[in-house]
Amino acid sequence: MLKIxxxxxxxxxxxxxxxxxxxxxxxxxxxxxxxxxxVYEPGDRVEINVxxxxxxxxxxxRIAFYDTEDICIYNSCDEEQNDIYxxxxxxxxxxxxxxxxxxxxxxxxxxxxxxxxxxxxxxxxTVRYKGIVEPVTFEKVFEIx
Numbered sequence: 001m002l003k004i005x006x007x008x009x010x011x012x013x014x015x016x017x018x019x020x021x022x023x024x025x026x027x028x029x030x031x032x033x034x035x036x037x038x039v040y041e042p043g044d045r046v047e048i049n050v051x052x053x054x055x056x057x058x059x060x061x062r063i064a065f066y067d068t069e070d071i072c073i074y075n076s077c078d079e080e081q082n083d084i085y086x087x088x089x090x091x092x093x094x095x096x097x098x099x100x101x102x103x104x105x106x107x108x109x110x111x112x113x114x115x116x117x118x119x120x121x122x123x124x125x126t127v128r129y130k131g132i133v134e135p136v137t138f139e140k141v142f143e144i145x
Contacts, residue, residue, distance in 0.1 A: 026056030029127050029136040038142045040114050046085075046142065048073075048110045050127055058101045059132070070128040071110060073141070075121045082119050084144075085112045118144050 030051045040046055050071060071087035087110060100106075122143050128135040 023057045025059050025132050026054070027129055027133050028053045028055050029129075029138075031125065031127075031138055031141065033142065040142060040144050042114050042116045042118050042144070044114050046110075046112055046114060048125070048141070049107050050110060050125075051105055051107045052127075052129055053105045054100050054102055056102065058099050061098050061100055061130075070126070070135070071108070072126045073110075073112075073123055074126075075119050075123050075144070077119065077121060084115055084118050084123065085110065114144055120144055 030053070032049050032051075034047055034049060071085070072083055073085040074083045076082075122140045124137055124139045125141045126135050126137045
C-alpha cells in the first residue's frame, strides 16, 4: 500500500513540475489566540493556533514526525533568550507520505502552561517548518505580567 501511494505522489509531482517549473517552495505562517487573551500570569494556560499555508508549488512530504520542526516561544531581554515553550518533534511509528498542495493549509494547536519562573514582559514566537523555508518570527505575541 505504501509503495502504491508513493508511486501516485511521484506521478502527481511529475506533472506538477510542468506547471510550476523551478518555482521555490513558499509558505505563509500566521497565528491566532482563540481566547483573545493577550496578557497572562505564571500558571495560566495559553493556547495558540499556528497556521501554515502553501502559497508556492506543491511538494512531497515524507514524515515520521510532526510537520513543524520547531515552535519556540521566548522572551528576549538583554540578548538572552528565555524559552517558555519549545515544541519538539514527536516521533510516530508510521512513515507517512503526503503532498502539501498549493493553497493547502495546516493548523497546529499549541497548548501550554506559563511556567512559574517566567520572566515578565512580551513574548515572541519563532516557527520553523522542517527546514524547507527560513524560520518566521512573530513579535509581541502575548505578555506575561
